Amino acid sequence: MPAKPEIHETIILGSGPAGLTAAIYAARSRCCPLLIHGGQPGGQLTTTTVIDNFPGFSQGIDGPQLMKEMEEQARRFGTRFVEGIVTRVELKKAPFKVWVDKEKFFCQTLIVATGAVPKMLGLANEWELYGRGVSVCATCDAFFYRDKEVVVVGGGDTAMEEAVFLTRFARQVTVVHRRDTLRATLPLQELARRNPKITFRWNALVEAILGDREQGVQGVRIRDRESGATEELACDGLFIAIGHTPNTSLFAGQLDMDSEGYLVTGKGTETNVPGVFAAGDVQDPDFRQAITAAGSGCMAALQAERYLETLPQEESP
Template identity: 70%
Template sequence: MPANCQNPLETLILGSGPAGLTAAIYAARSRCCPLVIHGRQPGGQLTTTTVIENYPGFVEGIDGNELMQRMQEQAKRFGTQFVEGEVTRVELTKTPFRIWLGEECYQSKTLIITSGASPKMLGLDNEWELYGRGVSVCATCDGFFYKEKDVVVVGGGDTAMEEASFLARFARKVTVVHRRDELRASPPLQKRTMDNKKISFRWNTEVVAIHGDKQQGVHGLRLRDNTNGEEEDFACHGVFIAIGHTPNTDLFKGQLHMDQDGYILTKNACETNIPGVFAAGDVQDPNFRQAITAAGSGCMAAMLAERYLDNLGE
């Protein structure tokens, strides 16, 4: 055993969002005590979501933080262990795999990566303060709350056009704010949004401030015209930031196969190019990014890890 390394675990899980905690529940029920390594904010992005209304089983909806706490308690009930820390290095070239938290080294026969993806934000002072209170990065998650209200979508790619089209089903008016004078979205998506009478466009425009507070939420934006530098206040009830996500995969570059955007490539649902290493949730899913799909893939990753260990004869 390498110096300063813990005895090998059977399953180690990186991340504690819905994918990681579901994987932990399934792994714990099939064999003893998986270890979950999580950062300062256990539970992932959902802990900043005030109400989740589309997770099955919660008729009246549930607070995102409460949902993740329940998942964590369920995982603990079956014997899952949790460690807080920042992973600084991984070595996947041989088994058992090695993961470092600073100078502390953990070894594991299987590894499930559920480190998620971080939304690209505008870099404004209060955007995280108002996240879930009028600032959103997911129309599918939050669009229902904006029935007959005015909303803004920031972005010009496929995701922004899809968000705008979805929001138009609920909102009274959708305004797309784009910093350029043309869209990057595919022609069919451009046509769909431009043909929708509820969607309008503000070209060559950037959001430079968000007006609102935690109690009342968002009530407007400060917009700047890039052609002349003039600024104006724009009233709205919500802003959806749709400028992309960044998968949290820097640690695995050069070891795991990824697409051009850094998402881990998988086959058979959750298998990576390295046997015994699995990926689940947003870290390998650039398309759906839903709590329920992340949880489903976490289940699959744990079951595949169990089969992998069984095939080792353990």
């Protein structure tokens, strides 16, 4: 007779701030949640340098170090970790099924914290200079550009919000947009247009980032889409604000999503499937901060615990 497979009370997908915070809370309240790392262990923060706005670190902390500390904390409370990428999930009924390659795991509750990835420009050195002048988050990094000149790429709400926020610190903000009209809502357009620190370069593309890892971003080369003429524009930072892609393709047809692919949550972190919760950037198109991701990870773990309390004895798959 085959051995009865183990049914985990909670499986967590993702090891960024949301996933690791969920693991810490779940491990402290119940025994041994299982966390599956995913394709980018530690999440987006592992690609950043100093984080100055995460509470508790008065002198700042490197992104990879923060994630290492959070993982060690989760391990200390009994979280078990699996290295690998989830290739399939089945959420029709509990226990839910999660595949990592050919290995199958079962769980009574699932916390989805798979995050989102920023849309980039596709330039050769953009990742090399990420955190060294290239950024996708003004709220995170604007402080470092006090009295400096920066470029923002994009024409939607996010780009206008980033540009306006940057004017609190930067001396000059240049918005480079590939069209001659903005996609942002009218109030945000007007707010940006009225700001004396913001200038616009219309029908233009950033086709190269000037700089290296030692010196950081020194400027960008932009190309006029109509004339084809190119020009080098000196700047100290490049903020790419053309959107994010949530990592939700696994859940298509099983969990409700909005038009952009973000998971839709109701009360707190609840999805449309009872026992499945979503936390962090995978369900947050607006804030995308480490601290808000961590907070929603806490909420997901607490809601998963309350859900588990309502269940009868575990069933066999």
